[in-house]
Amino acid sequence: MKSRIKVIHWIVFLWMLILILQFDLICGYLSLTFDFILLIVDNFSSAFTVLNFGIIDASLSSIIFLLLIPILLIFRKKISSLNEQLTFTYAFLAILIFLFLFAPVITNEDPEFSKNLSVTKLLPPLHSVNQLTLKSKTEQNLTTVEKFKIKSDRIIKPSFNNRIIFADSVFVKEKVFYWQKNVQHEIDKKLLVTEGGISVINSKVFIIGTDEFGRDLFARLIYGTRISITIGLGAVALSFFIGMILGFLAGYRGGILDILLNRFTEMFLAFPVIYLIVLILALFGSSIFSVIIVLGISGWMSLFKIVKTEVISIKQKDYFKTANLVGLSKYQLLKKEILPIVITPVMINLIFLFSNVILAEAALSYLGLGGGNSYPSWGSMISSGQEYISKAWWLIAFPGLALILTLFTFNASGKKFGRKLNPIIK
């Protein structure tokens, strides 16, 4: 029954799949990067005025994407988890990492792009509409900077684009007629982008449908993955630092600090934390940063307990006393004597914490407290899905499935990791 498929094979498969499907896009990103370097050489001061997060994101992720497989193949002997047998956990973990790192390579739709609501509202999966693209005003004698801007807008689709029209059906005669929900419109043929004398009318497919604002759900799902993982990593890192430092201080010093911190921990542990998180977010406003900070602050208690008990037991050991007498500073004691020992239980705890944070973020967005509509989030997608529950099942199904599989993956990998590092835990 043992399959011989290894993790590395799966990663290479995913990489090839994306490379084949999005080859044009990757080439576009690379040429954009090249143009930008030329622009810097040509006109240093104004080059940075056109630079935005989208361009950096696109060029970085395409470069990392191309370098990924050579690097992995060189180091495949050294990273042991690459040579393990492929399980569902590893497979989905790889997909999540791909979505997190290479979101712009996988889709170049903007998650906030919304146009012609009457046509694109709540489209079911695999539904296609006609897309008319208008010509940009061609002015002569464009500067290099303006040319670059136009090119980057063509490749990285902006969240606002006046030159795209979605229509239910199109009819071309001496003029172009198009229908949006049985309302007829007409425009001049000359306004459309032409290719070899024939005006181009694409059909645009929404792979998993659109939401109530006509936004592409696929793009929102992928950028939502990114947001979820970013929030998870940020909050877990914050919890790690707080738990580590407080646990070390309480265990090492003891005394009044220990008692106070213990009561404080019990207060947080004894309490349905979601009430507190909701309260803080409602009071101080919610953005992506406040969500990270609040979730980070509310998650350090179990880490604190683990670190504290370990420090108390390490404190009695001879090697720690020696290190203390030799005169190591507190930072060095923490780094050299304690961290290597506590890292195993702490890592297991961090993985579970990560899945808790992702769950909490989604729950907050569902309640309408997680930054609202300022970023795409699985929770808010499900919340809007509940509003349109009788019309649009895809609004619930896809984000819900993504959320369940992510949580399952992290819970299972935490369990697996724990078993690997500590065979007694089953």
Added chain:
Amino acid sequence: MNNFLNSQIIKTISLRFLSSLLTLFLLISFLFFLIRISPGNPTDKFVSAKLGTELSESVAKKFSINEPITDQYFSFLSNLTTGEFGISYNYHLPVLSVIWEYFSFTLIFAGISFILQIGFSLWLALRFMHSQNKWLKKITSNASLFIYSIPAFVLGVSLIYIFSVHLDLFPITGLKSLDYDELSFFSKMFDQLKHLILPLITLSAAGVALFFKYITESLDEVKTKTFIVNLRASGVNEKIILRKHVLPNAIKPLISVAGIELGIILGGTLITEVIFSLPGMGRLAIDSILARDYPLVIGCVFTAGAVMVLANFFADLIKLKIDKRLIKGILN
């Protein structure tokens, strides 16, 4: 010796009770200052800025918001000792009476769910206990992890989609049908039950998976202990071994888990009540937070915290009653 143990137990319990009180005190102070340092003014909700400052001043005076924060804190604490949480800005009723109206529902709801979770998971665990099938074990353990991973709101919304929208078996929201008052007693009960089934499934699924995992693990551990093997070798009836020796020992570690699980349920009711718009404390808390109804917020959060602290205190007492050796672990 016995006397010594008794006095030690009393000392430990009273210390444990004091630490619970300290925890509650910390909680309430934390809440008070958190709310007072946050931006935004409660008078904004009642008095539009267009109406001039005088009116908002008088409202602020009525709620004594302009006094120094330390004075507010001390008067707040002294009121608290008499059980006075103030008057809700929104409902114009004493906070405690508003909360009681909503909290009784949450208490019943969470209680039924808690009993369901323990009963159902125990039944499942006992069913699967004797199977030696390796595949079945793998499947049940993965399935329980999977069910545990389903967030309450995803489960709730999917259940609504399947059972209410498509099959039209259960109502979508609320606790009572429109014609509730005209029904007979039994139809009333049936109506409420019909409204509660989906919320109960939503709230209990993750807990059943969690308890199932804990019970199976601890059953497996106890089953192979030498005293059980010894009993079996002496020819004691399997059923008696199970009922008198395996189960009581396997359930012991569950009690502390149950204390934590109660917190999870209380957090879970918040989400579930929002999904199904049930008249519980979670929804009251969310509504009052969004309406900046400070006394009601403090009341809700305090009630939730108090229930949790008390539950953990009683869990410790029961633990002590069952096994006196645990006395040292309780004060930590």
